[in-house]
Amino acid sequence: MRALTFTAALALLAAGAAAAPASASPVPSGADAVCDIETYPSAGTVARGGSGRTDVDTVQPGVPEDVTLAVSGAPAGVVAKTGDEPFLCGRTRSLDIEVAASAAKGVYVLTLVGTVAGGSDTTTYTLTVV
Numbered sequence: 001m002r003a004l005t006f007t008a009a010l011a012l013l014a015a016g017a018a019a020a021p022a023s024a025s026p027v028p029s030g031a032d033a034v035c036d037i038e039t040y041p042s043a044g045t046v047a048r049g050g051s052g053r054t055d056v057d058t059v060q061p062g063v064p065e066d067v068t069l070a071v072s073g074a075p076a077g078v079v080a081k082t083g084d085e086p087f088l089c090g091r092t093r094s095l096d097i098e099v100a101a102s103a104a105k106g107v108y109v110l111t112l113v114g115t116v117a118g119g120s121d122t123t124t125y126t127l128t129v130v
Helices: 002-019
Strands: 036-040 043-046 051-059 066-072 078-081 092-099 106-116 119-129
Touching: 036 106, 043 051, 043 092, 051 106, 051 119, 078 119, 092 119
Parallel strands: 036 119, 043 119
Antiparallel strands: 036 051, 051 092, 066 106, 078 092, 106 119
16 A cells, blocks of 8 residues: 555656646746835925935845836926936835925825836835925
8 A cells, every 4th residue: 555655646746747847947037037116105295495215125036136216207396316326126225305495385106117137117106295
């Protein structure tokens, strides 16, 4: 009985191995290679003539790559920047916001795009100017 169980286990293992792909890549590709980004906190208030900051957290499965961040959606009188140089995905970068005294009061959604060789990810930051 024991030999039959062992033989059955080998047959099951062989069937599973046949169904597995011939080669597996240790480095993620496609959607898995994208650097996931998010802001924390995801919203904030800045008075006209003032400045603020939030963190941009990045996570990438597998081998981290350099990520470049781009920010859009800032209204006239608002400057939002993350730095010009790429940085290693998996680290945190600051989103610095400067609001001119002449900026219009309101609620604005800033869009951040993080790009690596494998693709890009998008998140938002809601800015309230008072």
